[in-house]
Amino acid sequence: MDIRFEQAEARFEGRTVVHPLTLSLSERRIGVIGLNGSGKTTFARMINGLVLPAAGKVTVNGFDTGKDGDKVRGQAGFIFQNPQNQIILPILKEDIALGLKSRKLSKAETEAAVEAVLARFGIAHLGERRAHELSGGELQLAALASVLVTRPDILIMDEPTNQLDLRNHSLVERTIHSLDENIIVISHDLSLIADFDRVLFFHEGRLAHDGPPAEVIARYRELAA
């Protein structure tokens, strides 16, 4: 994984949401923390080109988010805060297959890939279910399957354990820790990222601290207290 921000800045309606930022990310597991409205989600959306920099540039594995949006999104998958909105087609299997459409696979290859990713997350029994009938934990796993079926190099997750009950929280947490992909997790759940390789702490649109989890989380707790 090679993500680079070069004086990249994000603005919304004349307001700077992420101030000019220069950094590079190569660790396998990165956490992003900060108070509400600190710019975490915008930062994450800049990585896969959903938010383009108003100034500077962002590259992902050598692809510029402004010029090669489709290629960047092929490299970096994104799980949204509300996975309900991420499942686009009514039946889970059909939705997962939708992500493979642009790859021009045969029907058999597509079905095999869908079955494999469902089995990987232990949700093969949900394949024929309707998205609006799934529980919070099932939806989160379904969203993971729908993104990872395309085999992105990087997976970005925006508050993946938000609003989950204890059982689903544990299930999603275990799943995240078992992922082989490079992951960037935005979370208020500090225990989830406590053993990650690196944590970024955003405050008021700026990268306030950057380093090992224990040190950065301690700074965050000081500020939030």
Added chain:
Amino acid sequence: MKTLYVEGDTFLHRLSPRTKLVGLAALSLFLFLIHSPTVLSVSATLGGIVYASLRLGWHQSWLRLRPILLTIAIVALFTLVLNGWHDALIVITRLTALALFAAAVTATTSTGDFIDEITRLAMPLERLGLVRAADIGLSIGLVIRFVPEILGRYQAIRDAHRARGLKVRPLTLTVPLIILTLKNADEIAAAIDARGVRAQK
């Protein structure tokens, strides 16, 4: 509205979606050109036989067909009052036949197959540079997927009114519903982009 597809291996399941859609369109045209109650009654009976061949059971069939059959009954009732029994008989047999054949097509065609077929049928429009064919298929999939969500949201807003002891009024229901739906639409559009579903080929 929910996805009405039922897994199975009947003759209708094996027919291609295109054959079913074109056949349904031709049958609809035929039913609206015919004014003989006898022919229409036979068509409705055939529709019933085709639907029954799916073996969904009485209860499941009633749950699926209830909204459309009740609507047909209301339309037929108005026709009876305004135009007499002959016209009412034509309306009820024609619409019942159409509803049964259409329900059989819906129950035997998965959303994915349906979208693929619509996309293929829209390809000539894409070649003329008028639309992206995949967008038309995707739009239909999105409608089927998110109608239950919007209904769920509508019920949540109505419950919120009741919980606060507020009278449920059309304006106070529809405004938050529209705002929430538009907000969700933005997120769904972002998800479509993020998943590369509309990636350039």
